[in-house]
Amino acid sequence: MRHVSHAPDPILQAEIGRYIVAWYRAGHRDLPWRRTTDPYRIWLSEAMCQQTRVETAIPYYERFLALFPTVADLAAADLDSVLAAWAGLGYYSRARNLHAAASEVVRRHAGVFPDTVEALMALPGIGRYTAGAVASIAFGRPAPIVDGNVRRVLCRLFALEGDPSRPPLDGILWEVAAALVPTDAPGDFNQGLMELGARTCAPRSPACGACPVAARCGALRLGRVAEIPSARARPPAREVERVGLAVRDASGALLMARRAPRGLLGGLWELPGGDLEAGEAPPEAAARLAEGSLALAGGALEARGRVEHRFTHLRMVLWVLEAPAARGVAPSPFGGYDALAFLGPPARGAVALSALALRSLHLLGEPDGHERARRTGPP
């Protein structure tokens, strides 16, 4: 039920804009990308922050810029090194698209970043949100943005009911955001909306007493702050079961496989393996892959344990089995892989390993393996 008028009157719009900008300028988090207007850096920060907490992204941002200081450096890098710098952040299509977009900026835009929403959205990985963020923050254009924070703030401010991440409310929010963004300070306004959502208008127990627009907040007036916005509907996580094979060369280096550069964990390296087929037990699947895909000579595989990993949309169980010897390993990739190589810990440090792969390495006692998440950011 959306009986509230969606377009606030112009006077109220201007008032809200001024309050948000003034509140933002009076004090905000000192984030590294707020010390620059370099569109490359703004773009990188926006890509890293997609579906990712700001605090998580910061160390990756610093390390990534140290490795690839300019868009030309990024375009010239190979995808393995870009993904290695991204490893642990998740949603790896962001890194693949970032790399592809850098090439386009260099090749098609002569290394100069496009400065309009339309041109920005033509680059891979840049959607409506990121285009608006770069256009407003780096170039001062009055483009609206709607992210998770803005959705929550605007839904509460105008008491909009429904699922804000889906039509029709999704479109309404873009209209409201476009009506609100001021022409004189679009970057500070947009960042102020996000800052407000992150620090004050929090999902649970918001600090309405510290909110600059609390006096205008429809949800607060109606006593429905806790109910607005409604939770996003999520399908139940599906179950996936895989086996991974530990195969060593004479030096003890593990055979690693690189997943094809699309889909789940695309471009990342892991223990070679595959999904269980219907009705198949882990040892059977491991034997099938060892003898068929890897052409390993006989010898029983030894179970080394299992690693369980939860993604947002799936729950994966990985059974790890070790081959006693590495005789007759096929050099050619199989299944969904596009490369195979024996990599010891030093070589693995130069490529991208998923959190799941790191946990499987930990299971094998490898020094670069991890039981849980790193707390200190990338290596």
Place this chain on the structure above:
DNA sequence: AATTCGGGGAT
């Protein structure tokens, strides 16, 4: 319009 993409921190 609905799914598919990671991973972790807060509650």
Place this chain on the structure above:
DNA sequence: ATCCCAGAATT
């Protein structure tokens, strides 16, 4: 355990 995070691409 559940929610959600400075979303975008694909189907």
